[in-house]
Amino acid sequence: MIAELGQFALILAFVVALFQSLALFAGLRTRDAVVHGFARAGAIAQFVLVLAAFACLTVLFATSDFTALVVAENSHTDKPMLYKITGVWGNHEGSMLLWGLILTGYTAALAWSAKPVEARLISLTFAVQSLITAAFTAFLLFTSNPFARLWPGPENGQDLNPLLQDPGLASHPPMLYAGYVGFSITFSFAVAALIDGRVDARWARIVRPWALTAWTFLTIGIALGASWAYYELGWGGWWAWDPVENASLMPWLAGTAFIHSLRVMEKRDTLKAWTILLALMTFALSMAGTFLVRSGIITSVHAFAVDPERGVFILAILVALIGGSLLIYGLRAGLLKPTGVFSAVSRESLLLINNLVLAAACGLVFFGTFYPLFITTVSNETVTVGAPFYNNTFNPMLGALLVLVPISGLLAWKRGKLMPVLRDLAPAAIAAIAGGVAALWIADRGLIAGALGTALAVWVAVGVVIDLAKRFKLGEIAFAASLARMARLPLGIWGMAVAHFGLAVVVFAITGVSAWKQETSAFLMPGQHLDIRQLTITLDRVEQVEGRNYVAERGYLTARRDQQVVSQLTAERRLYPVRGMSTTESAIHARATGDLYVTIGQPSPEHGWPVHVYLYPFAMWLWIGSAVLGLGGLLSIADRGRRSLVAKAAPVQAKEAGR
Known part of the structure; x- marks a missing residue:
């Protein structure tokens, strides 16, 4: 019933x-x-x-x-x-x-x-x-x-x-879907505006809170998915450029460009055609991700559908919605003429460049994701596009984008002056160079990528601080007056600053995890150990345990440095009899400077249990930075709500004042 x-x-x-x-x-x-x-x-x-x-x-x-x-x-x-x-x-x-x-x-x-x-x-x-x-x-x-x-x-x-x-399943899919599906509202607003024939700054102000909401949910959802992969899948990584991971990254990149473009349109009533196109394509990429995961054309832990009929149905929806919207866009493009103008050196120009870089990065990920599937479909060839491709193409684009972030925040609207901005950012440049040199000297003198990543993270973080200091007029006026300006600063500005700072933290963490990670493995019997850096990892014992719907081999390990106990660790290898599948439950000792990550595998009667040990510098900051990035989105959304309330209250206050 x-x-x-x-x-x-x-x-x-x-x-x-x-x-x-x-x-x-x-x-x-x-x-x-x-x-x-x-x-x-x-x-x-x-x-x-x-x-x-x-x-x-x-x-x-x-x-x-x-x-x-x-x-x-x-x-x-x-x-x-x-x-x-x-x-x-x-x-x-x-x-x-x-x-x-x-x-x-x-x-x-x-x-x-x-x-x-x-x-x-x-x-x-x-x-x-x-x-x-x-x-x-x-x-x-x-x-x-x-x-x-x-x-x-x-x-x-x-x-x-x-x-x-896993508990992560309780939050990761709803958050991710809230991001994917949230862009349906901005898509519908865009199609509605095209039909109505009116696309202006007022439209951008209405749409921007919805775009920020979807972007924030998607940011949190991606972070939760990455953390789930990190601690649940047992391979020690958090991102593998898997097609399903890319399916969430593409709308995030397009959505990031969209919210910045909306800001330009709201402020200057320009970039109308580009902003509407981004609204359409962001949801199109969300739909493409749904098709990719639900069509059965890939095999993944995320992909549940294996019936081609379902894939054809989703593809038909995708073609109808996106094809129809692009047709309307083409017919109404003549109505999307901008009224605002700006010079080549202005915040609008840099935000436009920001958009173009994000769009190019999104296109790159789209190519890397769908090209192998296309080749496999039209031929018997199997083509793999892996991490080296993205490291050599996507990362330089991201680096160029990060260089522009502090500059765009300090440039004036409509017409700016570059030299004063660069002078203001001189401390950020000095700090970035110092950070890069320190990373090169302390961590690994052969890893230029680690130094560059650290320098870019410092550049963005210090640039955010300088931007806020300029807005407070810190050092230019009395300290009490600066605090008063700080208190009056709109939440939208705080949201932007917090999000950019969170981005810097994430970049720094990615640099540490990617450039300076270490790993080793060995077969161990109870009482035996292996060494990694200054740590000694001993397998103390292994016990058979029973869960409610699984049986497990639980390994107890001790990490020591100079004979001093650093951590007691517990790792498991679980077998689920009903499905006949096994999983790895990793043991993680998390610290601000890095994670000690340990797993055990299927034992060999002769050699013992395979123990894998990884050291991931600054891994904790991935999740902290992602949380700060999401907080920036939430602050920006709250600012839109507060402005809406102020706008509603203003006519009432004016009426009362006239009595």
């Missing part, structure tokens, strides 16, 4: 979304004011119906109802309740239902927050958004039904992929 209720709610959601989209488009043509009144109610109804369907699927998993096919294939009675619940989206059907829930959630949020002054634009946005919802609910109903029945139901299920039985 629960499954049938969920199925019915999903069918109703499809009908409501399709009807609302068609009705709104028809109503806008006839300018029927009554039709506009249905927009918000329809948006909220879609969310409530999809939420009901999602709740029904959650109940099926929580109660281990194996007459539901998706539960039988992805759950087990012995599985802990946490993984029963997170298993709802640990499969293709459930994850796509989560996709739909977040999609309708954004639409409902727009219905709740939209202002009546932009009724036509908002109604058009609802129409486009509802069309996307109708397409995805159709995809669920016709190719990926999460409520399909299995009669008779088995006594037990096939369990969830052991790699997904």
Whole structure:
């Protein structure tokens, strides 16, 4: 009965979304004011119906109802309740239902927050958004039904992929999807503006909070995924340029360009055509990532779909939405003429260069991701594009981008002067050179990349501090006055500064992890040890343990430096009998200066257990920097909300003042 209720709610959601989209488009043509009144109610109804369907699927998993096919294939009675619940989206059907829930959630949020002054634009946005919802609910109903029945139901299920039985699964997919799907709103706003024929600074101000929200969620989602790969997969890395990882990086790069371009458009009413194109392409890349993961054309722990029919359906949605939007863009391009002008030396110019570099980097990742798939499709050849390709192409682009970050923050709008800015940034340049030389001397004199990465991180971080000091007029006016200016600084400026500082921290951490890592391995019997740098790692003992739905070999290890105990470590090799799969649970001793990372593998009767030890300098700062980067996005979003409240209060205050 629960499954049938969920199925019915999903069918109703499809009908409501399709009807609302068609009705709104028809109503806008006839300018029927009554039709506009249905927009918000329809948006909220879609969310409530999809939420009901999602709740029904959650109940099926929580109660281990194996007459539901998706539960039988992805759950087990012995599985802990946490993984029963997170298993709802640990499969293709459930994850796509989560996709739909977040999609309708954004639409409902727009219905709740939209202002009546932009009724036509908002109604058009609802129409486009509802069309996307109708397409995805159709995809669920016709190719990926999460409520399909299995009669008779088995006594037990096939369990969830052991790699997904991790607390990280509770947060990583929802956050990532909130980023992916969040760009659907900016896409719908862009198509609505093209149809309406009005793209201006007002439009940019409306759209920018939604873009920031999606970008922030995507940033956090990528960081959570990287940390999950780091501690769960047991290979010691956090990023492998896997196609699924690239699928999230591409919309992040395009989204980063988009939010900077929106800022230029909001401030100077220029770059209109480019900004609209970025809005369309950012969501297109999110859709392309969905196709890549859900089509079955790649094999990955993230990729659940193996039915080509599903891939064809998603590809059809992708072609229809993106092809249609680009057609409208081409027809309405003549309306996107800028009104603002700026000189070659200005903040607008550097932000445009920033956009072009980000777009080129995104194109590079797109090529590296899809070229091997294209070659494999049209021939029997297998082509691999790995880390060396990206290190030699993507990294130089990132370096060029980082050089521009502090400069663009200090340049004036419309017309700036470069020499005063460079003089202001002289301390940052000196600090960057000093940091690079120190890294080259202390860490490894043969690694130029480590020195360059450190120099760039210091350059950006000190540049952020100099930018803030200039805004506070620190040293130019009384200290109390500087503090007052600090208190009045808009949250948007703080958000920009915090995000750029977080980026510097991430770059520094990536440099440390990539350039100065060390690793070693050996077969050890209990009591034996191996050495790495100044550390001695001893395998004390190995015990057999039983979990609720797995059995494990748990290794207890001790790390010593100069006979002094540094850390007691526990690493596991787990076997999940139902799936017949094994996983590695790494042991990590995290410190500010670096992580000691240890795993054990399948034992050999003659040689003992394979013990792998890695040293990753500054790995902790990857997650700290990512959190700071996300905090910058949150501060910028909060600033948009505060400005909105101020704008609402201003007419009221003016009215009261006139009495």
